[in-house]
Amino acid sequence: MPAVERVLVVGAGVAGEAVAIFLADGGVQVDLIEQKQQIAGLGSGITLQGNALRVLRELGVWDEVSARGYGFNVTGIRAPDPAGTLVGEVKDARTGGPDLPAVLGMPRPDLAEILFDRALAAGVNVRLGTELRDATDEGDGVTVTFGDGSTERYDLVIGADGLHSRVRQIMGITEEPKSTGMAIWRIFTPRPASITRTDLTYGGPQYIASYCPTGENSLYAYIVEDASAANFELTNEERATLFRSLSESYHGPWDEIRQYITPDRPINYTFFETHLVDGPWNRGRLVIIGDAAHSCPPTLAQGAAQGLEDATVLAELLLAADQVDDALWQAFTARRLERAREVVDASVQLGQWLLDHNREADVPALMGRIAGIVSQPA
Template sequence: MAAVSTVGIVGAGAAGLALATFLADAGVKTEILEKSQEPSSLGSGITLQGNALRILRQLGLWEEISQHGYAFNDLGLRAPNPQGTVLAIVDDARTGGPDLPATFGMYRPKLAAIMRERALAAGVVISYGQQVVAVENLDHGVRVSTEDGQSRDYDLLVGADGIHSAVRKAIGITAEPQPTGMGIWRAFVPRPAEVVRTDLTYGGSCYIAGYCPTGQQDMYAYLVERAQDRHQQKDATIMAELAANYGGPWKEIRQSLVNGAPVNYTHFTAHVVDGPWHRGRAVIIGDAAHSCPPTIAQGAAMALEDAAVLAELLIGSGEVDKELWEQFHHRRAERSGAVVKASVQLGQWLLDGEQNADVPGLMGSLASRLVVPA
């Protein structure tokens, strides 16, 4: 019998939907509280590494998801010259095992829709327009208060509500994401025929120029620069100007930008909650507990792994006790912390202009950890 009968989850992102589905499949009454008024249709592309695909397969979603994205098993490196010369094509680590692609790109809103439908089919209740304002630990449960004056009691509350987590703040964890010094332009554009994997260009007008195919017709492209105040300049013109310095597929990408492709600009931030991620019967997972720059594309994977491990422990344990929390923290803190550290380190090497950085060594060491299931 599961350690809990009712669970409240704050946030309808990947971590929240995955956890809710695992628990509902096991007969746990599960409700997601989402502050948005309706399902979000915003977003561009998402890169999913093999260890993320492993969790999605556990949810029974891989077959459907595989029809709505673009899989590849290698990584390209290009020169920052007008030709976009291909310098190398290297095998990418298959962190989900040999029977899953190394990397899979897809349209982020489509992934969210597939996961949402799976959760609803399992019996998960998703309540929209529910902004959490307070969390109170009870003797054998937790009480959640929302902005509309309602309150709900659960056996357990999970904050899967992202980097600006309301649950994290409500339970007294003071860690907050900190800027790393980089900013990123993203655009969702038609896929040039030449784009069949992620290619990265280091140097030129930006620190990194890259892209990821998300389907037969589309992809997302990104440019990483030193963080700037772009709040009044979030249009495709500036990204197009930066893209003009790169060759190969970037010529077509730039034309899409000139034609008005939607763009987004954000700053890189990172954080890891030091110490336990729970307070009483409330716990945080995913970006609420740890966040990192997308330099190694492991953010979604870490969030999904958090959800899978927590669900496994809750379903397989007789009660929510010290042993359960120690196991959860032992299995998740060091692993996710290593991902955050590596992601930040890669960016810092670029900021510092480090010429002798051991990028292959760092990535190889991390991949050898991630190929082992969480």
């Protein structure tokens, strides 16, 4: 019998849905709550590395993800010159194994929908528009109070509720995400036929200009610049004007993308943030995973992948153990903390090199080291 019979998962993002599915498949009764009224991935698109795809295959959704995404195995490097000259091609590490693409882009809402439907099929009890107010660890269980004042008792509470986690706050953990000094503009557009992979342009007036195909007819384009809180106050029309202006310094495929940077398309602006809860991610029978436990700038595209890895490891340990005890939490910490630290530190380091305009930085070595780590299952 699993170590837990009834579990509450807080947060219906990628990590929360994944751990709920794994546990429900293992015979655990799972309630999954989400304070929003609907399941929808924020932002425009998402880049999934092979180690994320490996977990999605374990979840039984790879066929749907593959059909609705766009996979590729090579990344291009372009110069910030008037022609957007292609100066190199890098064969991406297939960190999920040789039978999966190295990288796959897809619309975030599509991934959210696929995982949501899979959770329902697994028997997860999903409660939208439900807020966690408080949780009290009673040693052999947790009593939870919801936003409407009702209470329930669970064997375990899993906080997968993102950067500003309520569960993390209840647990008394003080680490909070902090800005790295960078921010990213994103827009979702049609995919010009010439774009069949990600091309990265480093330098020019901004730090990075890039795009990722997310389907046969879609991509998301993005530009990374210095963070400015004032940009959050802009209307979408003002955002489109500014984003289009930033893009005019980049060419090649950007000359095709630029026509789609218009006010009728939502434009997302987000600060790069980072944190890591340094030490066990549980306090008694409350535990955090995903962005609640660690976050990093998307310079290595490992945010979702690390959350998925948290989910598969935690579920594996809970289903294999016969009780929730120190040995279980020690095993979880041993398998996840240092691996997540390596990814977070490397992601931040890459961003810092860009902020410092460090031309001596050995980016290929850093990326190769992380690829070697995440190529091994968590």
